[in-house]
Amino acid sequence: xxxxxxxxxxxxxxxxxxxxxxxxxxxxxxxxxxxxxxxxxxxxxxxxxxxxxxxxxxxxxxxxxxxxxxxxxxxxxxxxxxxxxxxxxxxxxxxxxxxxxxxxxxxxxxxxxxxxxxxxxxxxx
Numbered sequence: 001x002x003x004x005x006x007x008x009x010x011x012x013x014x015x016x017x018x019x020x021x022x023x024x025x026x027x028x029x030x031x032x033x034x035x036x037x038x039x040x041x042x043x044x045x046x047x048x049x050x051x052x053x054x055x056x057x058x059x060x061x062x063x064x065x066x067x068x069x070x071x072x073x074x075x076x077x078x079x080x081x082x083x084x085x086x087x088x089x090x091x092x093x094x095x096x097x098x099x100x101x102x103x104x105x106x107x108x109x110x111x112x113x114x115x116x117x118x119x120x121x122x123x124x125x
Contacts, residue, residue: 007077023050023074031067043067050074 010017029039030046041049047070048058059066068088075081119125 009077017078021074023053024071024080026050027067027071027074030062030070031064034062034064034067 026041026046026049029041030043032039033041033043033046043062044059047062047067050070051058068084068090071084072081075084114125
């Protein structure tokens with residue numbers, strides 16, 4: 001059995017995709033707060049504000065791993081997840097159901113391929 005995730009973030013294929021959302025901004029502030037920067041909101045309050053929009057229960061504490069997971073969920077289908085994975089050097093894992101071993105998916109998928117049209121039009125590649 002292959003596990004699949006169906007997106008329900010966008011109703012139609014032509015729906016606009018936000019460049020940035022207030023939810024992503026709150027998660028940025030939460031990360032900055034945990035990294036010791038002076039920001040206008042606590043990490044916990046910022047993460048819980050985002051979770052409340054999705055009717056998820058409030059957390060009692062947060063750390064960088066939780067923020068990474070929250071960003072993963074919030075940025076789903078926005079095209080902004082891959083830069084996060086590079087920045088955090090953290091790649092998705094999956095469990096092999098035959099052996100129950102965790103396998104990290106990395107390598108060629110860390111970067112998107114350069115298209116043929118880009119290669120043809122850009123002599124610097």
